[in-house]
Amino acid sequence: MSNVANEKIAAYANRLGDDSLIHGHRLSEWCSNGPFLEEDLAMTNVALDYIGRARNFLTYAAELIGGGATEDTLAYERDCLEYTNLLIYELPKGDFAFTTARQYLLDEFELLFLTALCNSEDSTLAAVAEKSLKETRYHLRRSKEWMLRLGNGTEESKEKLQTAVEQLIGYTPELFEVDALEKDLISGGIAVDRAGLEESWRSACEKTFDEAGVNMPQAVWRVKGGRTGFHTEHLGHLLADMQFVQRAYPGCQW
Amino acid sequence: MSDETLIPMLPIEEFERRERRRMSPVADIWDLLDRVKDPEVPVISIWELGVLQDITVQEDVVTVSITPTYSGCPAINAMAEDIVDCLAAAGYDHVNVQTRLQPAWTTSWMSAEAKRKLVDYGIAPMQKDDEGIQCPHCRSVDVKLVSYFGSTACKALYQCKSCDEPFDYFKNL
Ligand SMILES: [Zn+2]
Numbered sequence: 001m002s003n004v005a006n007e008k009i010a011a012y013a014n015r016l017g018d019d020s021l022i023h024g025h026r027l028s029e030w031c032s033n034g035p036f037l038e039e040d041l042a043m044t045n046v047a048l049d050y051i052g053r054a055r056n057f058l059t060y061a062a063e064l065i066g067g068g069a070t071e072d073t074l075a076y077e078r079d080c081l082e083y084t085n086l087l088i089y090e091l092p093k094g095d096f097a098f099t100t101a102r103q104y105l106l107d108e109f110e111l112l113f114l115t116a117l118c119n120s121e122d123s124t125l126a127a128v129a130e131k132s133l134k135e136t137r138y139h140l141r142r143s144k145e146w147m148l149r150l151g152n153g154t155e156e157s158k159e160k161l162q163t164a165v166e167q168l169i170g171y172t173p174e175l176f177e178v179d180a181l182e183k184d185l186i187s188g189g190i191a192v193d194r195a196g197l198e199e200s201w202r203s204a205c206e207k208t209f210d211e212a213g214v215n216m217p218q219a220v221w222r223v224k225g226g227r228t229g230f231h232t233e234h235l236g237h238l239l240a241d242m243q244f245v246q247r248a249y250p251g252c253q254w
Numbered sequence: 255m256s257d258e259t260l261i262p263m264l265p266i267e268e269f270e271r272r273e274r275r276r277m278s279p280v281a282d283i284w285d286l287l288d289r290v291k292d293p294e295v296p297v298i299s300i301w302e303l304g305v306l307q308d309i310t311v312q313e314d315v316v317t318v319s320i321t322p323t324y325s326g327c328p329a330i331n332a333m334a335e336d337i338v339d340c341l342a343a344a345g346y347d348h349v350n351v352q353t354r355l356q357p358a359w360t361t362s363w364m365s366a367e368a369k370r371k372l373v374d375y376g377i378a379p380m381q382k383d384d385e386g387i388q389c390p391h392c393r394s395v396d397v398k399l400v401s402y403f404g405s406t407a408c409k410a411l412y413q414c415k416s417c418d419e420p421f422d423y424f425k426n427l
Contacts, residue, residue, distance in 0.1 A: 024326075038401035038411065045403035052326025056355065127356035131325055134358060134427050142402040 005188070009122060010064035011084075012185055014074065015227065016125075017057030018085035021075060022235070023106065024050030025242050029093050042142060043099070049135045056128040076246035080236050081229040088171035090226075090235045097160035100146045101168055107140040108204045109175050112197040121189035144208055151212025162214050170221040176201075179227060268363040274308050275301075283309050283316060283341070290340050293332045294406045295424075297375045300333055304363035307354055315348040316341060321359045323427075324407040361427050372424055378412065380426040389414035390421050397421075 027047035034040025055071050062069040093099050117129035150161040176198040185191030209216040275284050292298045300306040308319040318337050322330045334351040341349045361380040369379035373390045381387050388395050394416035404411040409422040
């Protein structure tokens with residue numbers, strides 16, 4: 001395989017790693033803050049799965065990048081402009097309804113995305129996808145159940161869920177954007193054609209929203225920029241927290 | 255005829271894994287590693303768990319391949335360290351532990367014997383589609399899910415409606 005191709009696969013693996021890492025970090029913020037003990041454990045367990053997924057993607061990206069890059073240099077030594085996660089992952093955790101709605105929307109997306117990535121011509125990406133897919137199926141069982149519980153719960157829980165979805169919806173179109181890099185990798189059989197997943201994603205979500213008695217809004221406004229380093233103001237705060245130890249004691253290990 | 259009366263089929267990856275051990279020229283190393291247990295369920299060895307995948311020896315370097323249960327399972331590092339320590343104690347100084355993601359780990363690789371050990375330890379073993387879960391204390395099947403996630407990534411939390419005791423369930427994956 002040529003180096004040009006390797007560079008592109010590295011950038012792609014890096015993106016997927018960034019998405020997983022930032023999502024895992026946001027979930028980890030629920031540690032000791034969950035509404036009750038069982039959900040505290042659930043969110044931190046899901047966080048662990050995402051951080052594990054991030055490690056697999058970033059380790060692979062680092063291998064392809066070479067020159068001393070490791071999963072840790074990628075995670076801890078890049079600033080906002082170099083982070084390529086999509087914006088939906090970096091939004092603050094919000095309340096439990098917001099975290100639940102985001103998790104559900106992303107679980108439905110991941111289910112489709114990882115299923116497709118299992119067929120990648122790149123055997124490492126396919127292996128990471130196969131591993132992660134099993135975990136995502138399980139995450140979805142829980143997040144879907146919570147959508148129904150909140151939607152069919154009290155007036156307050158329903159209203160909080162509806163508000164959360166309206167705050168999130170404009171960040172979902174970015175999940176389905178394909179840029180030049182991904183277009184290239186799609187034609188090489190390596191990347192997933194995200195754009196092709198949108199319809200199935202929407203109909204799966206609508207079905208659950210119907211059952212939960214909540215409206216699935218149209219994305220009349222939309223925000224993007226994560227892949228090119230144009231982030232919300234929230235990412236800097238997240239990185240300051242996540243990278244603090246490595247910034248204070250560069251290269252420290254335990 | 256119900257599913258239970260059929261002869262249980264071994265998944266192909268598990269068959270291959272057992273063949274690798276059976277045909278291995280370094281049977282003594284496989285046997286040594288039976289002493290390395292899952293740090294979170296210390297009655298099950300890494301072999302029984304399905305994590306230990308292969309052992310090869312070249313020159314004086316032992317390469318041990320393991321596969322993680324869950325992507326973020328923190329126990330994998332402890333297992334790798336325990337493998338190195340166990341082999342070092344037997345005189346193998348050059349041990350290389352490598353992680354494999356494919357084929358992805360599944361609970362269907364665990365033997366009936368391993369499941370029995372889980373029950374004795376107080377953990378309900380995985381069931382197909384998570385149905386027919388039995389309380390490890392009183393064997394009742396009248397149980398309810400308390401939480402999808404328990405104390406570790408591989409377990410969910412249940413409660414028995416017959417004896418009221420809470421218990422861990424080893425998730426089907
Ligand atoms: Zn019982």
